[in-house]
Amino acid sequence: MVEQRSPEVREQQLDAVFGALADPTRRAIVRRLASGDATVGELAEPFAISFQAVSKHLRVLELAGLVERSRRAQQRPCKLRIEPLVAAGGWLGDYRELWESSFDRLDVHLTKKKGSSHA
């Protein structure tokens, strides 16, 4: 069933999720994980920063609920969790009405709606 969250906890989740997404390295990690699970080493490989720094970023993502880590031998494969993304999108969605009823930069919105195979 659906987990019930108090308003404060919801706020804290939004703090964590938006904060996690505020870093380009972490967004890149999320992007990468969207195409499939990966180990810390695989995730760190494309970045110029140290291995340990990526590990730290993963902890931030994990605290935000965006990443789930399991174990397989010495590796710790990471999996993307989308629920926090839904929560963040939901918060933004509260303002969809506002921007749909407004003409402020509506062109940008429409232009970005490419294929969009689903609502």
Next chain:
Amino acid sequence: MVEQRSPEVREQQLDAVFGALADPTRRAIVRRLASGDATVGELAEPFAISFQAVSKHLRVLELAGLVERSRRAQQRPCKLRIEPLVAAGGWLGDYRELWESSFDRLDVHLTKKKGSSHA
């Protein structure tokens, strides 16, 4: 016409927008401005923190493009700009497919789509 942005600039905008939204005070300000323009004083009033702290938060929001400040007498009325919210929503939207094809916590998403009378 739609303003063209380079990928780095788009990344920086996402840094700024997600970063701006990572703070509960700033989200509250955005929420407040969604219901209409307000002066700095009006915005600061409900918060326990100092006037100047709210002014700082407004600068962060302004740098993220979320707030536009004009002048009217001694007041500096603030207006919400939605384009950065659209940009952030667009980034999250890239993962919509992923979560629509998945059953991970989909219930949460559906449950939150209640009446939606207003923001």
Next chain:
DNA sequence: TTATTATTCAACCTAATGGTTGAGCAACGA
């Protein structure tokens, strides 16, 4: 057992963040 691999932990540095207070400034009302 020992070595190797994959990863985390710990300590440290620097810069940014969120808050404070006090001073400054611009616009209005008297």
Next chain:
DNA sequence: TCGTTGCTCAACCATTAGGTTGAATAATAA
């Protein structure tokens, strides 16, 4: 002109964040 209002700027402080390096741990391979 003078005082008040509305706000920003500047300096400061404590905490957090993103990075580093080096040591520790855990699982596997030899």
